[in-house]
Amino acid sequence: MKTQFTTIIEPFRIKSVEPIRMTTRAERVAKLKDAHFNLFALKSDDVLIDLLTDSGTGAMSAEQWAAIMRGDESYAGSPSYYRFKDSVQELMPFEHIIPTHQGRAAEAILVSIFGGTGKHIPNNTHFDTTRGNIEASGAQAYDLVIEEGKDPSSLFPFKGNMDLAKLEAFLEEHGDAVPIVMLTITNNAGGGQPVSLANIRAVSQLAHRFGKPFIIDSCRFAENAYFIKQREEGQQYRSIKDIVRDCFAVADGMTMSAKKDAFGNIGGWLAFNDDDLAEKARVRLIQTEGFPTYGGLAGRDLEALAQGLHEIIDEDYLKYRIRTNEYIVERLDKMGIPVVKPAGGHAVFVDAKSWLPHIDPLAYPAHTVAVKLYELGGIRSCEIGSVMFGRQTDGSEKPAAMELVRLAFPRRTYTQSHADYVVEAFEMLQAEKDSLTGFKVIKEPKLMRHFTCEFAPL
Numbered sequence: 076m077k078t079q080f081t082t083i084i085e086p087f088r089i090k091s092v093e094p095i096r097m098t099t100r101a102e103r104v105a106k107l108k109d110a111h112f113n114l115f116a117l118k119s120d121d122v123l124i125d126l127l128t129d130s131g132t133g134a135m136s137a138e139q140w141a142a143i144m145r146g147d148e149s150y151a152g153s154p155s156y157y158r159f160k161d162s163v164q165e166l167m168p169f170e171h172i173i174p175t176h177q178g179r180a181a182e183a184i185l186v187s188i189f190g191g192t193g194k195h196i197p198n199n200t201h202f203d204t205t206r207g208n209i210e211a212s213g214a215q216a217y218d219l220v221i222e223e224g225k226d227p228s229s230l231f232p233f234k235g236n237m238d239l240a241k242l243e244a245f246l247e248e249h250g251d252a253v254p255i256v257m258l259t260i261t262n263n264a265g266g267g268q269p270v271s272l273a274n275i276r277a278v279s280q281l282a283h284r285f286g287k288p289f290i291i292d293s294c295r296f297a298e299n300a301y302f303i304k305q306r307e308e309g310q311q312y313r314s315i316k317d318i319v320r321d322c323f324a325v326a327d328g329m330t331m332s333a334k335k336d337a338f339g340n341i342g343g344w345l346a347f348n349d350d351d352l353a354e355k356a357r358v359r360l361i362q363t364e365g366f367p368t369y370g371g372l373a374g375r376d377l378e379a380l381a382q383g384l385h386e387i388i389d390e391d392y393l394k395y396r397i398r399t400n401e402y403i404v405e406r407l408d409k410m411g412i413p414v415v416k417p418a419g420g421h422a423v424f425v426d427a428k429s430w431l432p433h434i435d436p437l438a439y440p441a442h443t444v445a446v447k448l449y450e451l452g453g454i455r456s457c458e459i460g461s462v463m464f465g466r467q468t469d470g471s472e473k474p475a476a477m478e479l480v481r482l483a484f485p486r487r488t489y490t491q492s493h494a495d496y497v498v499e500a501f502e503m504l505q506a507e508k509d510s511l512t513g514f515k516v517i518k519e520p521k522l523m524r525h526f527t528c529e530f531a532p533l
């Protein structure tokens with residue numbers, strides 16, 4: 076007798092829909108040529124299922140749309156700011172909450188305070204905009220994730236953890252040249268893998284022992300907390316909110332992209348406890364973003380985020396969210412397609428280096444998969460490999476640690492049948508993969524080339 080459900084349903088129903096425009100394979104072949112094989116250059120209405128990013132692409136709730144009507148557009152002291160600030164402080168108990176138009180603006184302000192030539196900034200893995208901001212200031216960015224985090228097949232539960240021995244050695248070696256210690260939760264560039272609460276606390280202790288502020292890049296804090304609840308000894312019976320608060324209680328500041336775990340289409344913030352740091356940040360904010368009670372945002376955006384932060388810690392939502400990725404990872408794994416395991420929080424990562432060993436890393440196997448996936452199914456994904464990280468600051472090119480294809484799921488946007496369609500596209504790709512030959516870059520900018528560079532097939 077059946078007494079338990081095994082189907083995890085989307086914990087929402089749909090009030091408003093956006094049609095998907097269907098395209099043929101022949102049309103998509105032409106679109107790829109027009110885009111010089113860079114998926115960022117596609118028009119999004121030529122995409123059937125857009126898994127390029129989970130950033131700002133989620134569906135807002137009815138309550139968020141209602142909150143938008145409450146938006147107060149006063150230049151200074153808007154009640155929308157105070158609702159936003161209270162919502163943030165309920166989860167992240169920092170003194171100073173400084174809104175920005177998105178995460179990278181918060182990073183730019185952070186780096187304007189702490190970056191500069193000769194500085195060395197460690198992280199588990201810097202995200203591309205974080206690295207870009209640091210390097211543009213003349214400082215150097217270092218990735219000190221644990222070894223398990225670089226092994227796509229390792230089943231270690233917290234593959235986003237910082238390597239504490241490496242961090243300690245790093246702090247001893249570089250001394251005063253290290254202005255801050257950063258930690259990214261979840262570790263986006265390393266497969267969306269979580270960081271344990273124990274590791275967050277240990278990194279904080281190490282940073283403080285060496286007198287360095289500890290800053291969390293917090294974009295997917297709720298997904299990270301859900302993993303802590305599922306996987307970390309002693310956390311099973313705690314609320315997501317309590318776990319989140321514990322994570323931030325040991326930090327001196329945070330950067331945030333509210334386009335991720337705040338259910339926003341735009342937004343971000345920077346937070347500090349220290350008054351002097353906050354003052355420096357606000358001076359910069361006024362120069363680059365706006366007055367401190369709106370940052371680069373409209374009052375209505377702040378309202379949407381204030382409400383979004385209440386919704387993001389809902390466990391039924393997080394369960395469905397994480398399960399979507401697990402489901403696809405299980406199905407691809409059964410087909411023999413190498414995927415990063417365990418499934419990450421916001422995305423499925425296919426290990427293109429193992430799947431297409433006949434393509435040299437500098438012929439971009441992950442980019443090759445992403446292009447083919449669009450051609451076959453109109454699915455847009457994102458390369459996280461040597462296109463994104465291969466170009467070095469000295470101008471040379473070196474293979475990235477991993478060649479990943481990221482299928483990032485917008486929040487509350489796609490359903491089970493969309494997931495099944497993605498799996499079918501991989502079945503087709505499996506049959507064609509041995510005939511693929513890779514790409515070369517024919518035109519690129521100086522920094523962060525993956526957004527705008529042009530490719531030619533080899």
Ligand SMILES: *Cc1c(COP(=O)(O)O)cnc(C)c1O
Pocket residue numbers: 130177178179180202204205259263264292294331332333334335342343
């Ligand atoms: C998205 C992201 C950022 C940058 O935020 P934006 O809002 O896109 O500017 C920084 N760090 C991580 C880990 C991210 O995922």
